[in-house]
Amino acid sequence: MFAKISNSIKVNRSSEYFRFVIGQKELRLFVLLAAMVAIMAVLKPDTFFTSTNLFNILRQISLITIVAVAQTLVIISGGIDLSVGFNLGLCGIIISYLLDAAFNPALAFFAGISAGLLIGLANGLIITLVKLPPFIVTIGMAYIARGLAFVVTEGFTIRVTNEFVSELANGYVGPIPIMTIIMFVIVVIFSYILNHTPFGMKTKAVGGNIVAAKLSGINTVTHRLKIHVIGGILCGIAGLLMIGRLNAGNPNAGMNYDVDSIAATVVGGTSMNGGEGSILGTLLGSMILGVMRNALVLLKVSMYWQTVVAGAIIIAVCSIDYLTNKNK
Amino acid sequence: MFAKISNSIKVNRSSEYFRFVIGQKELRLFVLLAAMVAIMAVLKPDTFFTSTNLFNILRQISLITIVAVAQTLVIISGGIDLSVGFNLGLCGIIISYLLDAAFNPALAFFAGISAGLLIGLANGLIITLVKLPPFIVTIGMAYIARGLAFVVTEGFTIRVTNEFVSELANGYVGPIPIMTIIMFVIVVIFSYILNHTPFGMKTKAVGGNIVAAKLSGINTVTHRLKIHVIGGILCGIAGLLMIGRLNAGNPNAGMNYDVDSIAATVVGGTSMNGGEGSILGTLLGSMILGVMRNALVLLKVSMYWQTVVAGAIIIAVCSIDYLTNKNK
Amino acid sequence: MNGEVILRMKNISKTFPGVQALKDVSFDLKKGEVHAIVGENGAGKSTLMKVLGGVHLAEKGEIEINGIPVEIHNPRDALNHKISVIHQEFNLVPTLNVSENIFLGKELTKKLTGSLDKRLMKKRSRELAESLGLNLTNYDAPVRQLSIAQQQLVEIGKALFNETSILVMDEPTSVLTSKETEVLFRLINQFKKEGMAIVYISHRLDEVVTISDRITVLRDGEYITTMDNSEKKASKDEICAHMIGRRIEDYYPERKEDAISDDVILEVKNLTTEGYFEDISFNVRKGEILGFAGLVGAGRTEIMKSIFGESKYDSGEIILDGARKKIKSTTEAIKEGIVLVPEDRKQEGLVLLMSLADNIAIPNTDQITSLGTIVRRKKSNLTNEYVNKLSIRPALINRPIRNFSGGNQQKAVIAKWLATNPRLIILDEPTRGVDVGAKSEIYTIVNSLTEAGVGIVFVSSELTELLGVCDRILVVHEGRITGEFNRTDATEEKIMRAAAGMGNEM
Amino acid sequence: GGTGKQADQPTPDEGDKPAAPAEKRTYAIIYPVIHQFFDPVTTGAQAYAEKLGNIELFIHAPEGGQVQQQIEIVENLISMQVDGIAIGSTDPEALAPYIDQAIEAGIQVVTFDSDTPNSNRAGYIGTMNYEAGLHMADVIAKHIGEEGKIIILQDVPTQGNLVERLQGIEDRIKEKYPKIKIADVQSGYADPAKSVEVLESMIEANPDFVSYTGIGGAGGPAGIAVWKARGWTNQDKMNISFDNTDENIDGLRDGLITALVSQRQHIWGELIIDSLNTLCDGGTIEEHNDTGTIEVTIENIDTYQDER
Ligand SMILES: Nc1ncnc2c1ncn2[C@@H]1O[C@H](COP(=O)(O)OP(=O)(O)OP(=O)(O)O)[C@@H](O)[C@H]1O
Ligand SMILES: Nc1ncnc2c1ncn2[C@@H]1O[C@H](COP(=O)(O)OP(=O)(O)OP(=O)(O)O)[C@@H](O)[C@H]1O
Ligand SMILES: [Mg+2]
């Protein structure tokens, strides 16, 4: 009995601490974001703190956030996906190509998103069955996807004139870009799935301790496959939106989305070790990076310095997060 | 007593097994490399299997191999370094800049290599003290290094006319490129350090189980710092050779070396999880990829298809390695 | 019906690369019985149960459940046959909380939405946890925040929530103290009555004799015998003899009184770390074995880690050979001659990827290096010296340490420290998960060390062992020292009272 | 001498300059990528803006040539409410609607370097890249005697202006020079080191080539590095590449490059500012201001910039 009490006292202390931190993780990011917005609002009231500019930022981050949701799921499940960028690019190319060849648009979209799915599936199969490290598999797959985009286009960009696609990427509902709405819907859906469904719990379990997950009767192979397939589909959707935004299928579109999506995920507080993380955090991470990029231009930071500052800010944001976390 | 004997019989067998596998890792890669060379020698005897072309390949892989040695050390110690490419780029830029400003060449080399060291140190400090994931720290640092290269050059390439630098990168000793000799020396030194010194043993221990390493009295913080510093210095040396090879300090040089060095390391059989790996394996991995790139051009694979084939080969090589390993 | 054979494993063989872990082993289990499996480290107990649990596929043999042959290819198949296994290694997801871990793979969902019914899961797991004596106020903390013992209770709870007719417990008590063990035994007896069949694996022969109805002995992957224990009177000596093929003469070696000198090696004064321990004062003399008893989570491990320089302490003094020392890192501690054998050898003691020789060499590189190079011959000489001294078996120094049995791994950790010539060795649960033979060897090693003038701190949750080995025993309760007993006047009763915070024998 | 189509624009020294704008104006110049090729544009524009006065310049580029990043820059400039934008598109199709958005927001837009014809931009200043390709083919043909194998190194195989140049070369050779054979086209992805490597391998694969052409910014310098490493000069094999970057000019002087087809980006800066001023003042400009290409050889190396 005494053991009981003493245990509960100590655990209490340490677990309360942790509940606070976890519950507050998103809040801390939100405060940081708010601070950045506030500073910019003071520095550049006319140009930054206008509804056009703010909605602009929201639209600018929409695509990368969708990809980052895919990345976050993969990372939480214990993997990493460096092929998201060129996967997205290839999906866009396929859709543009088929639209250009006057295919039925619905069919074209379906084909493009299926391509994303297939690349995700291929990643998943090689990772789970051949058991190669996700890092190298997805790098290889990135090359393949990028190359296929070149093969399809022979280097040309394909013009996209489809109204629906254009509207998706550039249209508004009231003042809110449609793309942003799509992003929010995706964030909400996957945040819900991650936190409130057996699927989400299994995802964390697979990433947190794959042996334990397996022993609990989870089919870890199919689960990881599903995660990669979902990631692939999200890349496909992002590819569709991308060609709308670019009005063209450009085989280089999506370049850097691998690194950028990982940055958003990590800034958003998801652990690179897997097992835990937050989609909402990823959204906030993406917003913080989006505001940063916007601010650097509005503050007229020289283009030479921008890259330096961007790198420093990424490290700084993560450090602040870590340090404030530690002090509490 | 009975237990003893029967145990030792069992164990004997299994340790032999393990020794066999480990010892054979490099041999397997070597066989693969030899097979690729043999196939190419049959397919393209006139263009591939000439001493010029073979020495060419050796020179082409020298730079990336030096960087991959740094990467291998970092990965074995449990980390990853995505800043190697732009670190190398920045070091090259600094050396070119100082040479151009008519500084004493020795001083210029020293400054450039010190820059590499400092970037490595900065990576190491943030990773060990702020305890951020190496992935994100080195991505941030890559941005910073790249940006600084732009700041120094304002986007220009800086011409390098120093004879010594040029000779290092382009000269020969007999038929063998000097750069290749430097590479071999580095490979031999670090292979020796990794396998035959306390430093190497500690590196594997830190990567294999950092808690146990710490509890065994290893100062894991300083050890990881040292690894990153060594990695930085190797990048600095690679930067020096790079400007010799390009006859210029180009702020885009080193692009992709992060991914390429990881590919060479993984193809070379080093585990992404840390704790074990081989510098010799990395050299072989780098050679396999170098022969592949050369072969793709000599076989006149269309530039559009090359990327696809390269990605597929990277995955295939790793898979072959895994599957043959499993069968034994 | 109780007494019916529910499970029959026939002629099971399983080979790992180079090791035949099981040779033609047969095993049967009846409803309503507790069937213990005992054997040395590496005898194949866990492997047999992993075959049953679908973790490993046997290359030969059959499994029948209720007389019907079944195929078990993966853990799901096992669960479908109502087989629940509490594995020896911890198998919780560290990032998930208690209720998520308990319900993983069998999540409770809301009918309408299919979403997780978190509240119900939490309520159920709280009820269960309380019945196991695991009273947490916060069930939302990830389980990595719990102590090892608490995690073990969660694992037990997890298995109990499966619909189970065969329950396998692979060393469930190795991290529990007698208090929790008692609770567990009560539960086991209740399950028995309900007709559950239970496999119980343990190195604690007392427990085995107390709880089991039959005892099967494995040795070197082979079936040796099955002993009847319905009267709870099986002879431990006999079990031992079957296990290791010989009888153990002196289980606890005799302590020589004159081994203890008056020189104090280590004196700890008022050591405090808020939230973990408070006002800890004690000393260790040359050649003395000082025991630390306490309940799970009492704070002993934290105290030891602070002395070893691995964690910081808030206040207090550490005095070595009369001089005050501020030890800030493990490196400094080792330099001062203090070493620690940690309680979790796989996570903290060994680099599993490395060989036996390398693991021993890590803190001793100075001795085997000349001109900056590790001299292979010096390394093997050093390793062989300690492999022989501690009779680590098999004496294959280049074999990866992960392929050694638990007892031999533990001896390797001790060996790596002995090679540094320490003055004080802290052993934290040094016999956890170690078979009787190896245990006795570890006691002998510890004993002989004191004769060489080394001071020993011996932390253990097994009272019998503390009483058998130590010269003096301190008891820790809630981070404070609540009792001190000499070898002559210590009894289980007195120590338990102090550990529970009821004693006043200061 | 230069055979490309020449622009009908005032050279810097002619006197009839528009005066400084009445109110202060902010113009942004956006490059497709950070590259030294554009430095003459920056210096030209800055010097000219200073001379005129009352103009603030803001120079920007996506550092690695990423389309999305350039789009974001345009959007951010709209937020900044600059007066004029001059942009070299990374992807003409992609940038068109954003250019139109800027115009709708009341910003004057001209394009340079690579055009965005599907947008409402007021005009394009720079090289017509297809024509530049034709010109290149003529230059190669002239130097190799209209006969022999040539090899070509592309940068990123998707960069529109580079694709046009390559197309121009291929079309002109097909049409006019049947004895010239394009033996190989490979890509170095604008990575300096990779370009060197691919070129070396290409040379091994085609040892009998007579001339090499680098299409993009990394091409000429890669040739220089390889020629130097092999101890070649333009007597052994020819390197005929695009652009008068410092490296290429040095290579020409050092006898490592036979000829360059140079763009005239040093006059773009002034033309951009003049055009934006005109537009802001309510005037109109020509839709295509082809500044042409010039062949640069060792003969005209010191004077080609003055040629028209
Ligand atoms: N996954 C594995 N790979 C290789 N060898 C293994 C593996 N698992 C077990 N072994 C070997 O099989 C033999 C039997 O091991 P097992 O774990 O069944 O023993 P055990 O009786 O449970 O021992 P302990 O009391 O230490 O838990 C040992 O020699 C062990 O080294
Ligand atoms: N990493 C940790 N994070 C949070 N709390 C911890 C951690 N490690 C231990 N604790 C808590 O500190 C207390 C003291 O634990 P400690 O391990 O020192 O006790 P112990 O007496 O050695 O018991 P045990 O037999 O469990 O090892 C426990 O209540 C435990 O829950
Ligand atoms: Mg076991």
Ligand SMILES: [Mg+2]
């Ligand atoms: Mg403990």
